[in-house]
Amino acid sequence: xxxxxxxxxxFWSKPDVEAFYQQAKDSDTDIIYLxxxxxxxxxxxxxxxxxxIAKDISAxxxxxxxxxxxxxxxxxxxxxxxxxxxxxxxxxxxxxxSGIQIAHEEGxxxxxxxxxxCYNAQTLNLFxxxxxxxxxxxxxxxxxxxxxxxNECEKMGIRDQFExxxxxxxxxxxxxxxxxxxxxxxxxxxxxxxTCCIKYPNGITVNSQEEQKVxxxxxxxxxxxxxxxxxxxxxxxxxLVDVVRLSPLDSDTLSxxxxxxxxxxxxxxxxxxxxxQCNGYWHNVAGLDIV
Amino acid sequence: MELLCPAxxxxxxKTAIDNGADAVYIGFKDDTNARHFAGLNFTGRKLxxxxxxxxxHNRKLHVALNTFAHPDGFDRWKNxxxxxxxxxxxxxxxxxxxxxxxxxTHYPDLELHLSVQxxxxxxxxxxxxxxxxxxxxxxxxxxxxxxxxxxxxRNTDMQLEVFAFGSxxxxxxxxxxxxxxxxxxxxxxxxxxxxxxxxxWQETPQGLESRLNDVLIDRYxxxxxxxxxxxxxxxxxxxLEGESKRYHALEEPTSLNTLExxxxxxxxxxxxxxxxxxxxxxAYVEQVTRTWRAAIDRYLANPEGYSxxxxxxxxxxxxxxxxxxxxxxxxxxxx
Numbered sequence: 001x002x003x004x005x006x007x008x009x010x011f012w013s014k015p016d017v018e019a020f021y022q023q024a025k026d027s028d029t030d031i032i033y034l035x036x037x038x039x040x041x042x043x044x045x046x047x048x049x050x051x052x053i054a055k056d057i058s059a060x061x062x063x064x065x066x067x068x069x070x071x072x073x074x075x076x077x078x079x080x081x082x083x084x085x086x087x088x089x090x091x092x093x094x095x096x097x098s099g100i101q102i103a104h105e106e107g108x109x110x111x112x113x114x115x116x117x118c119y120n121a122q123t124l125n126l127f128x129x130x131x132x133x134x135x136x137x138x139x140x141x142x143x144x145x146x147x148x149x150x151n152e153c154e155k156m157g158i159r160d161q162f163e164x165x166x167x168x169x170x171x172x173x174x175x176x177x178x179x180x181x182x183x184x185x186x187x188x189x190x191x192x193x194x195t196c197c198i199k200y201p202n203g204i205t206v207n208s209q210e211e212q213k214v215x216x217x218x219x220x221x222x223x224x225x226x227x228x229x230x231x232x233x234x235x236x237x238x239x240l241v242d243v244v245r246l247s248p249l250d251s252d253t254l255s256x257x258x259x260x261x262x263x264x265x266x267x268x269x270x271x272x273x274x275x276x277q278c279n280g281y282w283h284n285v286a287g288l289d290i291v
Numbered sequence: 292m293e294l295l296c297p298a299x300x301x302x303x304x305k306t307a308i309d310n311g312a313d314a315v316y317i318g319f320k321d322d323t324n325a326r327h328f329a330g331l332n333f334t335g336r337k338l339x340x341x342x343x344x345x346x347x348h349n350r351k352l353h354v355a356l357n358t359f360a361h362p363d364g365f366d367r368w369k370n371x372x373x374x375x376x377x378x379x380x381x382x383x384x385x386x387x388x389x390x391x392x393x394x395x396t397h398y399p400d401l402e403l404h405l406s407v408q409x410x411x412x413x414x415x416x417x418x419x420x421x422x423x424x425x426x427x428x429x430x431x432x433x434x435x436x437x438x439x440x441x442x443x444x445r446n447t448d449m450q451l452e453v454f455a456f457g458s459x460x461x462x463x464x465x466x467x468x469x470x471x472x473x474x475x476x477x478x479x480x481x482x483x484x485x486x487x488x489x490x491x492w493q494e495t496p497q498g499l500e501s502r503l504n505d506v507l508i509d510r511y512x513x514x515x516x517x518x519x520x521x522x523x524x525x526x527x528x529x530x531l532e533g534e535s536k537r538y539h540a541l542e543e544p545t546s547l548n549t550l551e552x553x554x555x556x557x558x559x560x561x562x563x564x565x566x567x568x569x570x571x572x573x574a575y576v577e578q579v580t581r582t583w584r585a586a587i588d589r590y591l592a593n594p595e596g597y598s599x600x601x602x603x604x605x606x607x608x609x610x611x612x613x614x615x616x617x618x619x620x621x622x623x624x625x626x
Binding site: 071072074075077097098099100101102118119122126138145149152172174175176177178181184185189190205206207211212217222224280281284285286287288 | 389409420531540623624625
């Protein structure tokens with residue numbers, strides 16, 4: 001099983017981003033996704049900065065993938081995405097169908113990211129023809145769903161033509177909006193947001209009126225209130241999942257890769273913390289549940 | 292500009308036609324559409340009568356097949372496409388690439404509209420659907436400002452359809468999993484958001500509580516307007532710099548109403564304005580259809596003299612969530 005570090009979903013300062021990936025270089029990950037996927041107003045890191053980090057990391061032998069935005073509303077945003085796709089060295093992760101379209105036009109292989117609506121083998125087959133080499137399934141899907149997709153892919157004779165990846169740790173990206181909820185929390189208009197999300201390195205927790213963590217606000221993205229954690233489910237991924245994705249929260253996420261690796265056979269039962277963690281989606285129940 | 296109205300049953304469909312809809316959209320009675328609610332949608336004789344009624348009145352019928360095909364149940368979506376084609380409907384509203392592929396391959400003459408659930412917001416995404424499936428129209432997600440809608444319209448020859456009125460989904464449609472996070476069921480997988488079977492109301496000493504799968508969505512004081520606990524429209528708590536505030540963290544209960552920007556939609560050459568609400572009553576369909584018909588006709592009669600009749604807004608306000616309306620993402624300030 002391979003391990004990947006998903007794209008950083010939060011807005012950090014450039015020095016913090018650089019320091020984090022300096023550490024990530026030495027982590028036990030196989031694949032590192034880089035780039036801004038949430039908001040085009042987050043400009044601490046320019047394309048050239050990401051390319052520098054990408055080159056630095058790929059020199060260690062890890063695979064680098066440049067992740068692209070999920071919600072593209074303006075031509076300028078599509079143009080920035082094109083820059084990433086045309087980088088000349090690295091494959092990309094498409095989080096919107098527009099990314100798939102452009103990568104296909106440019107002949108660049110791509111990963112289909114979790115924000116692309118891909119729910120069945122027929123869709124994968126079409127993406128394969130466009131240049132897909134890996135599929136990270138939508139976060140709301142279960143092991144059963146994945147198994148059914150893989151079964152269908154086997155019947156179609158395409159199972160060995162791409163890798164499967166599962167978002168396995170971190171706050172789940174659940175929704176994208178035109179509205180910036182971080183700005184709203186600060187009573188700011190989006191046009192006057194001053195990228196205030198930089199103050200919240202892991203987003204803003206939203207509680208219900210009885211103190212249950214329900215959501216995490218991350219700019220225009222709404223994440224789960226609980227942290228998804230499939231540390232106890234790795235055994236059930238055997239022969240089904242090729243890549244386990246951990247979404248970075250801080251440098252602890254990097255050491256977590258070792259913990260995950262050592263539990264592939266399910267030797268240790270890690271007690272998930274009720275009210276803080278969850279694993280429901282994988283088990284085909286409400287995402288926030290613990291099974 | 293086409294006025295496209297919703298119908299969850301035969302009386303609603305007839306009402307829409309009788310009150311001036313140019314086209315009506317419906318769903319079949321299964322999980323192939325995103326309003327998969329008990330007692331709603333069309334099958335058998337009623338479906339045949341619906342098709343006939345629309346044909347007799349020389350209007351158009353669109354069928355929404357706007358959920359994502361399950362890997363172990365693709366036949367349901369195939370059958371739905373086959374049925375719609377056999378009935379001779381005017382267009383299919385499709386979200387899933389697999390379903391688009393099937394329809395485009397087997398029924399090349401059947402007009403395909405890209406559902407809002409496919410979340411296409413830019414020209415590159417539109418190109419993908421046009422080139423691969425010969426999609427004729429794209430329904431835009433409710434995430435674009437009016438400026439962005441105009442910009443998009445200038446840069447594509449694709450017909451564009453926009454939401455004009457109804458319950459406001461504030462997320463990029465088709466890419467919101469909040470409902471399955473809380474209940475296990477989402478619009479994409481099951482065809483429903485915040486499904487009614489998970490809703491619970493309870494009077495408590497703190498007030499009336501609404502819950503979704505046991506999660507407290509809102510708590511109302513006496514005299515407050517209590518709304519359906521759609522999970523993005525509850526009151527929650529956020530701690531910022533040591534101060535706790537309780538507010539509608541994502542959105543208030545409100546409906547979209549674009550009567551005010553109708554001239555701009557005309558100028559952007561929008562092909563169709565869509566009314567949300569297949570789950571609503573024939574009375575809702577009647578009031579909203581009649582109001583929008585009047586607005587479009589007034590604009591067409593005298594574009595320069597168009598203004599919103601206060602009576603129209605009053606009428607729409609009455610059938611809106613929380614009795615209030617908004618321009619939503621069309622208006623930058625909302626964002």
